[in-house]
Amino acid sequence: MxxxxxxxxxxxxxxxxxxxxxxxxxxxxxxxxxxxxxxxxxxxxxxxxxxxxxxxxxxxxxxxxxxxxxxxxxxxxxGGADLLPMLVRHSPDWIGEIFEVRRSIGALIAERAAARATPAHVGELRRLLVAVGEAAGGDPAQLADAEVHRALARATGNRVYVLLTNTLFNAYLPVRAALAGPFEDARTAHDRLAPVVEAVTAGDPEAARTAAGDYLSTTERLMLEGLARSGGRRGDAR
The missing domain is CATH 1.10.10.10 (Winged helix-like DNA-binding domain superfamily/Winged helix DNA-binding domain)
Structure with missing residues (x-):
């Protein structure tokens, strides 16, 4: 021990x-x-x-x-966005503002990724999506889902989107355990995310933006419900 x-x-x-x-x-x-x-x-x-x-x-x-x-x-x-994890530890109220940015940035990243993804990006996205569905439990599925979003950011060809994506995920860390609701069933998490990956790999920016907006809105609602049930409890950063 x-x-x-x-x-x-x-x-x-x-x-x-x-x-x-x-x-x-x-x-x-x-x-x-x-x-x-x-x-x-x-x-x-x-x-x-x-x-x-x-x-x-x-x-x-x-x-x-x-x-x-x-x-x-x-x-x-x-200050900069690097302060967000500390601010979330102080008050989970910051999560609502983080999610607002997550929705707008996430939809834009999906749209850009659909327009710019290379065959290598397409292969990576498909592989990482499969890993979400095969995850052994909610915590691994949540982490696998995060890797898909990092891959989407990389597919834009813009490194600033990659850093913004990392920043948003880092901001979740203090309460991550309370945000696991959308990932408790790995197959459902896969099916929820699949339309985003499919639209990006098909090279359809408009469909990718719409699918990402739907995905982000749905998962945001589920995460906030979980956070409310936990009373804003701080989760373990793993």
């Missing part, structure tokens, strides 16, 4: 400060209290506090200026 990871004081302090920032208790643009005051208030050393600050600066929430202090970054104005 593997030993379970244990939270350190730095882990706990980082989490506390991150939640305070994301909840607005330390508004964007404001400076945190002096390090000595914060360290005394939390009952930690200044070294521990500096380690927590370093992690939060790396994640894009803080910036420290020597001789001036540590300020809360305006992450909504200056």
């Amino acid at each position: 593997e030993a379970l990871p244990r939270e350190t004081i730095v882990d706990v302090l980082e989490k506390k400060l991150r939640e305070d920032i994301l909840a607005g208790r330390h508004p964007a643009g404001t400076y945190l209290p002096p390090e000595r005051e914060l360290a005394d208030g939390f009952g930690v050393t200044r070294t521990t506090l500096k380690h927590a600050f370093g992690r939060l600066a790396q994640s894009g929430l803080l910036e420290t200026r020597h001789g001036v202090g540590t300020r809360v970054r305006d992450f909504l104005r200056l």
